[in-house]
Amino acid sequence: MKEEYKKWYSPNLSTETELLIFGHSGHPVLLFPTSQGRYYEQKDFGIIEAAQHYIDAGIVKIYCPDSIDAWSWYNRSLHPADRAKNHYWYDKMLKEELFPMACQDTGMERVITAGCSFGGYHAANFAFKYPGLVSHLFSMSGTFDITSQTDGFYNGDIYYNNPVDFLPNDLDPELWNLNIILGTGEKDICRPFNERMSSILSQKGIQHWLDVRPNAVHDWPLWKTQFPDYLSRIQPL
Template identity: 35%
Template sequence: MEISQQNANPIMNRTYHKWFSANLHRNMEMLVFGHAGRAVLFFPTRMARFYDYENWGIVDALKDKLENGELQLFCVDSIDSESFYNHWVHPVTRIERHLQYEQYILTEVLPVMQTENKGEYFEVAGCSMGAYHAINLAMKHPTLFKKVISMSGRYDLTQQIEDFKDLFDGYRDENIYFNMPLQFMANMEDESVLNTIKKMEIIMAVGETDPFITSNRNFSHLLSAKGIAHQLYIWDNYAHRPRYWKQMVHLYL
């Protein structure tokens, strides 16, 4: 594993990681900000990169918490262009590639987080497509996370919403079903799983004119029907931009 310390800000630790993923059969990169505190796995937006949150000023919006040791941010890379947005391959291949990515997160990234942080639990967050990744992972593996924060998310990728198409072109199978939170959570009856989810802090935020607001409201209603406490914050206007996410992370992370 390649690790390098790169501190433009000498107080706020910044560490670059790169290694060959056994699950994905390719090099993967990650940036870690901060030295202690709550360990947050931070998924990027649609087909974005591990460095985009830094470039957009979103990491800097958390500077005080990072410098004070309240928060440690693990910004992972995306392979959405090889999975959900790889329209050149069959939907079966798309979801299988996503499942390989999930195993990369679970068996490669989380151990690095544990080594770097030494904390007792993880949190998970994301914006836009990253919000989908955060909610999906947290609902599927609730024993791993104490908190999930999703900003401007979409929770069923099989639904066409305005210009956002069904990412599986009408194809459906079990793997797709069990990775669409609006679908599999609707039929979740296992009390032990539901009770574990109920222990998590769940925060969702979305703009009132965001195309995904209905997805957020539907997921909120679903959680309420299951007796799962959560917060849904509706922001003014579209709020699907980095300038809004900078404000959201400061409030919710």
């Protein structure tokens, strides 16, 4: 399996950022780490190994970006407005730097977004904000309400990065073209968040699959079974 490390200066983040890429061709997948996780987390915890068949077969090429959660949503030393502003710059990095890189590498026009736990939030937030750039969303045990990280403060930057708020009012027709899977477990602490998001999507008439695995909890063993299952649903190029 081809593995590539990249590091570059991000003009949006005003610092260097790091990335691991797995595979040689296929649909580009932006695979986000869990809360405050690093770009190598998905490799270390076995998600990449679980997906190796689809990587080796050229069905997907996986991009694992670094997070800046420790600077943004999880930085309790900053005012919530500044946490949201830092995430704004991360979002711009994804859209203006990582997205075009992945599309240029693979010759594709859209990406797949995926992630586990807080990575599921990042995957969903990007997909729902920019549905014209995304073909599939695979959120595993995601959470979709960022207000738990904002200490009661609320402004426009928080609204536009809080899917449970902006999605009900969003009429972008591309939302109805997304292939969406919300994965969770029967005993998952994030199951209620996924059921709430499923309800929002259903009310809008947006097709999706709420995948609740029996007896499963919020942990890597669940995600290592879900991720390759979801990749199997992608049409090969």
